[in-house]
Amino acid sequence: MTTNDSPQSVVIVGGGVAGISAARELRRLGYDGDLTIVDAGAAPYDRPPLSKDYLLGTKTMPDIHLAPAKWFADQNVTLVTTTRVERIEPDAGQVLLSDASVLHADAIILATGGTPRPLPVPGGDLPAVHVLRSAEDADRLRAALTPGTRLLVIGAGLIGAETASTALHLGASVTLVDPMSVPLLPAVGPEVAAFLHAQHPERGITTIHGSVTGIAQESQTSPLVATLATGDTIEADLVLAGIGITADTALAEAAGLDIDNGVIVDYSQRTSHPRVFAAGDSSRRRGPDGVLSRRAEHWDAAEGTGRAAAAGVLGREPVTEISSWFWTDRHGIHVEGVGDMSPSGTTVLRGTLGDGPATVFRLDGDRVVGAVSIDDSNAIRAARRMIDGRISVTAEDLSNPEHNLRSLLRSTASKG
Amino acid sequence: MTTGIKIAEVGDVDDGEGIRIDKAATGTEDDIALFSAAGRYYALNDTCTHEKASLADGWVEDGAVECPLHVGKFCLRTGEVLSMPANESTVAHRVEVQGEDIILYPGETPSEETE
Numbered sequence A: 001m002t003t004n005d006s007p008q009s010v011v012i013v014g015g016g017v018a019g020i021s022a023a024r025e026l027r028r029l030g031y032d033g034d035l036t037i038v039d040a041g042a043a044p045y046d047r048p049p050l051s052k053d054y055l056l057g058t059k060t061m062p063d064i065h066l067a068p069a070k071w072f073a074d075q076n077v078t079l080v081t082t083t084r085v086e087r088i089e090p091d092a093g094q095v096l097l098s099d100a101s102v103l104h105a106d107a108i109i110l111a112t113g114g115t116p117r118p119l120p121v122p123g124g125d126l127p128a129v130h131v132l133r134s135a136e137d138a139d140r141l142r143a144a145l146t147p148g149t150r151l152l153v154i155g156a157g158l159i160g161a162e163t164a165s166t167a168l169h170l171g172a173s174v175t176l177v178d179p180m181s182v183p184l185l186p187a188v189g190p191e192v193a194a195f196l197h198a199q200h201p202e203r204g205i206t207t208i209h210g211s212v213t214g215i216a217q218e219s220q221t222s223p224l225v226a227t228l229a230t231g232d233t234i235e236a237d238l239v240l241a242g243i244g245i246t247a248d249t250a251l252a253e254a255a256g257l258d259i260d261n262g263v264i265v266d267y268s269q270r271t272s273h274p275r276v277f278a279a280g281d282s283s284r285r286r287g288p289d290g291v292l293s294r295r296a297e298h299w300d301a302a303e304g305t306g307r308a309a310a311a312g313v314l315g316r317e318p319v320t321e322i323s324s325w326f327w328t329d330r331h332g333i334h335v336e337g338v339g340d341m342s343p344s345g346t347t348v349l350r351g352t353l354g355d356g357p358a359t360v361f362r363l364d365g366d367r368v369v370g371a372v373s374i375d376d377s378n379a380i381r382a383a384r385r386m387i388d389g390r391i392s393v394t395a396e397d398l399s400n401p402e403h404n405l406r407s408l409l410r411s412t413a414s415k416g
Numbered sequence B: 001m002t003t004g005i006k007i008a009e010v011g012d013v014d015d016g017e018g019i020r021i022d023k024a025a026t027g028t029e030d031d032i033a034l035f036s037a038a039g040r041y042y043a044l045n046d047t048c049t050h051e052k053a054s055l056a057d058g059w060v061e062d063g064a065v066e067c068p069l070h071v072g073k074f075c076l077r078t079g080e081v082l083s084m085p086a087n088e089s090t091v092a093h094r095v096e097v098q099g100e101d102i103i104l105y106p107g108e109t110p111s112e113e114t115e
């Protein structure tokens, strides 16, 4: 095909949320050609529960499938599981699989996600040092987490904090170490970051501000000894490293596509090769001004960029940009964030942190630029629309929990 | 045809909002989320098909409700699932306004003309 024709065959590499969302959107937009999803793992599943209900054991694999088996049949989507894509040949429109078969593809969507960063210290590769990205990782961790297990979590970001909370629930004795005195500052702003981090010791987790410089284990049956930069040591039965991921860009790199800590894409998720698109955790946007955005590592961004890639493949208008959104659950609370909490500016608190639903809004003049809530999803839904609609607000509108934010939005919308 | 059950009165649900009605009162398999949107009433099974959130607490917009937990979206009229992470539709029930009363017909599919 030439790139202007509509494609007759699309291969999606990766059946995470980005890949599945791209497939759904292709069919929703009326694409009726061949559609294949290839994934190295088993049937596509959702990752957020892996540190929450799945690790806890209250959800099993069928509960977290991204789509029921019937969906693939109904939508005429070929799902190739437990098979790796070894190489893509964009010029030839070929996708080479680990079982030596070759798929033809007029368009390829790379939705390969990321791999946990290994702990870069001596002993970081010991078998009792875990990471958490896949269901297999979660199964291994779960099997090792018996009541009384001493778990050392390295990195108190989203996954570290969630896993610490779940492990505590499972009866483990948990220590959480992070080089930042208050982790997650850029994601949630200082007020909520401090509140969230203070929850850990309140629930019985030992928090340590510091860095682990090495892990030693005398024999396979002896405990792990983690050494901190201060020289102090911590004994543990197992370690979870939650220190972030690296984007899986190997296929793109081997095919000669532009990469820079992610596969570089434009607003239609197109890579530097016209036949290849990328979405989700593995992709990174370059704006029309040439500026690279920060690579997103959240569920909603993966879902949205998956849809955008589908539109891109079909040559449709790019999906409307909306502000970034994520959630995290720990210690029985549901946290959501939208927009950007990192710039300076004024903050407005709605409610009381630690006492029921509460939200912190970040304002730039009379515009909301970010918001983070505890158990107050609708404030975030409203904030998202205020940010995207560039709606003028006052601190008083936002801070009074008696003011209904939906009514406020409706009244500003009707004022035009 | 099932008999209707009075589940609320006009004015109990603000426009663009939802309320949850306990299954003990409706006799349905799940609690019922009753929504008012653009002058019409809609009733869906309340529990999101993804996890356990109450759709009555969701965000109502453009004929759909967005789940308060992970923004899975459902059509108010048909219960059809419109976006991930939910991947199963929910059940919509016919509701009718009779005088000041809002009447639920459990298990009856709403018509195009649902009030």
Ligand SMILES: Cc1cc2nc3c(=O)[nH]c(=O)nc-3n(C[C@H](O)[C@H](O)[C@H](O)COP(=O)(O)OP(=O)(O)OC[C@H]3O[C@@H](n4cnc5c(N)ncnc54)[C@H](O)[C@@H]3O)c2cc1C
Pocket: A013, A014, A015, A016, A017, A018, A019, A038, A039, A040, A041, A046, A047, A048, A049, A050, A051, A083, A084, A085, A086, A111, A112, A113, A114, A132, A133, A134, A159, A248, A251, A279, A280, A281, A282, A297, A298, A299, A300, A302, A325, A326, A327, A328, A329
């Ligand atoms: C434990 C955990 C908890 C999380 N919790 C939250 C949360 O609460 N809120 C939130 O917003 N986000 C959360 N996230 C982040 C969210 O899950 C990710 O942003 C999302 O999964 C990214 O989707 P993706 O499709 O880009 O990548 P992935 O989900 O990583 O999927 C990529 C897929 O590609 C496959 N693949 C890669 N290379 C190949 C190849 N060469 N051949 C074949 N297949 C290949 C992989 O096997 C994988 O299945 C969490 C993530 C984890 C790991």
Ligand code: FES
Pocket: B048, B049, B050, B051, B052, B053, B067, B068, B069, B070, B071, B072, B084, B085, B086
């Ligand atoms: S519980 Fe409704 S979308 Fe997850």
